[in-house]
Amino acid sequence: MLAAMPDSAPSPLSAGGPALRDGGDACPGTLRLHRADDGALARVRVPGGVLSADRAEALLAAAGRFGDGELHLTSRGNVQLRGLGAECGGGLAELLAGAGLLPSAAHERARNIVASPLAGLDGSPALGERLAELDALVCASAAAASLSGRFLFALDDGRGDVDALGADVTLIADGDAFLLRIGPGDEVFRIPVAEGPRAALRAAEAFLRAARDSGAWRVKDLPDPVRSELVRAVGAAAGPAEHRPRPRTAKAPEPGTHGPGDAVETTPGSGAAPETTPGSTDALPGAHRHANPHGPAHTAAPDNPPQAPPASAGALAVDVPLGRLTPGQWRLLTATARRYGGELRLTPWRGIVVPGPFTGAEAADALGALAAAGLITSPDSPWTGVGACIGRPGCAKSLADVRAEAGAALGPAGRLPVYWSGCERRCGHPHGEWIDVVATPDGHRISYVRGERRDPPATVRDDPAALAAAVAAARARAL
Numbered sequence: 001m002l003a004a005m006p007d008s009a010p011s012p013l014s015a016g017g018p019a020l021r022d023g024g025d026a027c028p029g030t031l032r033l034h035r036a037d038d039g040a041l042a043r044v045r046v047p048g049g050v051l052s053a054d055r056a057e058a059l060l061a062a063a064g065r066f067g068d069g070e071l072h073l074t075s076r077g078n079v080q081l082r083g084l085g086a087e088c089g090g091g092l093a094e095l096l097a098g099a100g101l102l103p104s105a106a107h108e109r110a111r112n113i114v115a116s117p118l119a120g121l122d123g124s125p126a127l128g129e130r131l132a133e134l135d136a137l138v139c140a141s142a143a144a145a146s147l148s149g150r151f152l153f154a155l156d157d158g159r160g161d162v163d164a165l166g167a168d169v170t171l172i173a174d175g176d177a178f179l180l181r182i183g184p185g186d187e188v189f190r191i192p193v194a195e196g197p198r199a200a201l202r203a204a205e206a207f208l209r210a211a212r213d214s215g216a217w218r219v220k221d222l223p224d225p226v227r228s229e230l231v232r233a234v235g236a237a238a239g240p241a242e243h244r245p246r247p248r249t250a251k252a253p254e255p256g257t258h259g260p261g262d263a264v265e266t267t268p269g270s271g272a273a274p275e276t277t278p279g280s281t282d283a284l285p286g287a288h289r290h291a292n293p294h295g296p297a298h299t300a301a302p303d304n305p306p307q308a309p310p311a312s313a314g315a316l317a318v319d320v321p322l323g324r325l326t327p328g329q330w331r332l333l334t335a336t337a338r339r340y341g342g343e344l345r346l347t348p349w350r351g352i353v354v355p356g357p358f359t360g361a362e363a364a365d366a367l368g369a370l371a372a373a374g375l376i377t378s379p380d381s382p383w384t385g386v387g388a389c390i391g392r393p394g395c396a397k398s399l400a401d402v403r404a405e406a407g408a409a410l411g412p413a414g415r416l417p418v419y420w421s422g423c424e425r426r427c428g429h430p431h432g433e434w435i436d437v438v439a440t441p442d443g444h445r446i447s448y449v450r451g452e453r454r455d456p457p458a459t460v461r462d463d464p465a466a467l468a469a470a471v472a473a474a475r476a477r478a479l
Contacts, residue, residue: 025217027149029109030096033089037394038068040084042092044101045108048115048131048155049077049346053338058099060330066092071330073323075428076152077114077346104139109149111135114165116157117347118253121315121355122262124157125173131155134171134197143205148217151207153200164250165348166431168219169203171196172244180238182207182231183219186245189238203234248451249432252349254379257313257363313363315341316354319376321383322403323350329373336366350387351376382410385417385475389427391439398422400439409468414475416448435474443467446474 027043028034034041044059051059059079063069068083084092096102104111113134120126134153138144154167163172163181172179172188178196179188182203191199207219210230216222222230235241316336325333333352337344340362341355358366371377376384389395391402402420418435421427426438436447436454443461447454460467 025109025148025150027109029149030102031089031093031105031108033084036082036390037396038083040086040088042067042081042084043074043109043149044079044081044096045111046078046101046346047111047113047135048127049117049344049348050115050128050131051344051346053334053342053344055099055101056330056334056337056344058095058101060327060334062092062095064327065095069327071325073320073325073346073350073352075348075350075430076112077117077348078112079346103135104145106145107139107141110138110144110147110151112147112149112151113138113153113155114162114167114348115155116159116161117345117351117353118159118258118262118315118317119155119157119173121353122258123260124159127155127157127173130171130193130197134200137197137201138204141201141205143208144201146208147204150217151204152218153204160247161250161252162348164247164432166220166246168207169200171200179242179244180234181244181246182234183222183227184246185227185231186243187231187235187241188244189235189241191238199238202237206230206234252319252347252351253317253353255317255319255351255377255381255384256367256379257316257358258353259312259314262314312360313358314356316356316358316363316366316370316377317347317351318354318367318370319349319351319381319384321374321376322386322388322406326374329375332369332373333375336370340366380413382413384413386410386420387417387428387430388420389422389425389429391420391422395422397425398439399441400444402437402439405439405444405464405467408464409471411468411472414472416475416477418471418475435471435477437471446470448474448477 028041030042030044059071063071063081066084066088067081070082072080072082074080093102102108113131115127115131116124118124120128152165152167154162154165154170156163156170156172158173163170166184168183170181172181176193177190178193180191180199180203181188207230210222210226214223214226219227219230333344333354336354340358343355345353345355347353367377386406388402388406389398391398392400400422402422406420416433416435417430418437419429420437421429422439424438429436431451433450436449438445443459444467445457445459447457458470460470
């Protein structure tokens with residue numbers, strides 16, 4: 001049944017401060033929906049972002065049968081269905097459970113696991129077996145059912161991409177071992193690979209015990225002495241601590257082809273924020289820079305410059321403009337997956353990796369079709385790195401149609417990602433290093449954010465040309 005939900009707690013970036021357990025867990029799921037202005041909203045957890053072609057088809061069927069037909073990617077590699085009917089809860093849960101997307105009703109909002117999307121595809125270590133094991137352990141733990149929808153596990157293949165997301169419990173592949181990180185600290189503990197998933201679960205269960213008095217939702221919300229004791233207690237069972245600073249910024253998989261030998265060492269990282277509940281859908285900005293922001297997304301490719309065909313590819317990566325996929329785009333992605341590797345991997349940066357293998361000609365043909373459908377297949381696209389919350393007209397709290405504004409302000413791809421928010425909650429904002437654009441009653445406020453720090457903001461009044469120029473200049477900021 002549909003359960004009405006309160007608004008999300010404030011973002012830690014807002015005046016509301018850290019989110020504590022002073023009310024119910026407001027994160028939506030598939031059994032407890034959020035009531036938005038365009039209907040109900042369901043968030044379907046997809047551990048590691050890994051979807052078989054059959055499960056991808058089931059999600060599309062659910063979106064078409066119960067919602068507005070579209071699928072929205074989140075900043076944790078999950079999927080949101082929007083425009084759901086008020087009485088759809090039972091039917092939606094039955095469909096998703098039948099597809100294997102709801103293995104445990106008690107744990108459906110606790111299955112928040114991100115994983116390096118290119119793991120095992122470009123010469124990096126594969127993580128699929130450990131991902132499945134961790135998900136199964138979480139679903140089998142009675143205690144883990146009490147984890148909030150904000151708590152996050154991460155499995156990093158060693159390149160530092162999801163290590164940078166600021167997860168509560170992170171496993172980092174390092175040769176024949178995992179490095180276990182608790183919260184945002186720089187200490188890690190070396191453990192055998194086979195023990196990694198169980199160690200991650202034990203750390204989450206230890207957090208729940210530590211959070212009883214403080215009411216914290218996440219490790220970073222614990223009082224400093226409690227957090228330090230949690231790390232010490234977890235480390236005592238793992239062995240001596242090692243110093244390994246968490247990456248500050250991470251590079252998402254670039255749109256295009258990826259193959260063996262492309263894997264990179266740990267790089268600076270940019271993280272994704274905990275998913276907070278957005279308001280309501282509006283139309284996706286058009287594909288070209290000055291297209292009608294309310295035009296259909298599939299009419300033209302989003303300025304993808306032609307790329308030289310590869311000799312072969314282990315995977316293809318595409319980005320999704322503002323994370324919104326039409327039914328046609330989703331069908332094409334699913335069909336491509338079914339023809340080659342059999343699965344899709346949703347990324348925490350609102351993109352999709354399609355595992356292969358592909359020959360050079362197959363990769364070029366597939367990328368051409370995906371580009372023609374309106375997906376981003378080149379890092380030079382002006383849409384690369386551009387994100388936004390739902391905004392008006394659906395979200396009651398939003399002060400602007402920020403998706404249309406983001407489309408109108410498109411320019412050359414910038415060094416830094418930019419995220420447009422319709423209000424101070426900043427639903428779905430990234431972490432790490434990014435440009436923050438927030439609608440205010442007086443116009444828009446633009447800030448440069450580095451982790452928990454931000455430069456003094458600049459305010460741009462209601463002048464679209466000046467706003468576009470200010471955002472472009474901020475994104476081009478040098479290191």
